[in-house]
Amino acid sequence: MSSPEPGDPLPQSVQLAWGLSDTGTRGPRRGLTLEQVLDAAIEVAGAEGLEALSMSRVAKQLGFTTMSLYRYVSNKDQLVELAWDRAIGSPPELPAGGDWRERLEAWAMAEYRSLRAHKWLTQYPIRTAPYYPNNLLWLDAGLGALSATPLDEPAKVQVVTMISLYAIGRARFSWELGTDVADDLSDTPAMLRRILDPEKYPSVLAAVEGGAFDPDGSDADDEAVWHEQDFRFGLERLLDGIDVLIRRAEDGS
Known part of the structure; x- marks a missing residue:
């Protein structure tokens, strides 16, 4: 993903991550949330490694069709980027008053x-x-x-x-x-x-x-x-x- 120039539309993955865009329109009607898709991706990657992570494998993990995931993410790269950010979580509170x-x-x-x-x-x-x-x-x-x-x-x-x-x-x-x-x-x-x-x-x-x-x-x-x-x-x-x-x-x- 290239860096956006000022005034350019934000990349879709960034819009999704920040809740600035609804999920996609491809595929059948929704039965999931983006968070559920990302959590399933994290489970697959954790159990089987990054090389096993794919749209079809995540769909299988969820019990949905591969096509249904395109309602939430556009491709594997977007899936991995969003799952990476979700998996790393938030930083802890740092020691108060420490140097x-x-x-x-x-x-x-x-x-x-x-x-x-x-x-x-x-x-x-x-x-x-x-x-x-x-x-x-x-x-x-x-x-x-x-x-x-x-x-x-x-x-x-x-x-x-x-x-x-x-x-x-x-x-x-x-x-x-x-x-x-x-x-x-x-x-x-x-x-x-x-x-x-x-x-x-x-x-x-x-x-x-x-x-x-x-x-x-x-x-x-x-x-x-x-x-x-x-x-x-x-x-x-x-x-x-x-x-x-x-x-x-x-x-x-």
Whole structure:
């Protein structure tokens, strides 16, 4: 979906998401709501993956004909975009009275966990600006976490976008890696020692000997441990950098 120019009609999916347009006119008379269609799409994607999500599969989930769905959405892309926004939900209330770092960290962790709650959300390519209600609520909450800082508005948007993209990337990585693969990484140090030539890969082997690839000793049955610890480590480094940026803005440099 391309970005609308000022004065151009809003894309139909945006109109539907904001309740600015009635559902379509194709297909038989209505027996559903748009929300029911989107909830069924979320169920299908959650159970079978994004690749299984189609107009016909959602219609089957609802017990309706495929043609009947065209009363509500025009095509699969519109269905997925609207279902994505519904699935991500609204952001949580951020800590009252906290400083920018505490609030932005809470925001980032909440986004990461929301993405982790629906594996298929990380599989859908980012092809549009966040025109949809819940996406914009997340953006507004992230920007609000920075409201008391001296950063200008473009910088705030850059910061929030950077952290959001980090959350999406880490959530996708954690899903693709998977618990079973993560458990297999316990063999990584021994494997790397066997296959790497110290003269060609001195830095990697130094990391091996330094324990960078050793198991962290956490409970392997607790899936949240390894991926959330990894996410938090990177997030803390991003927040450290943002802290420097804010201090520079405070100094006027």
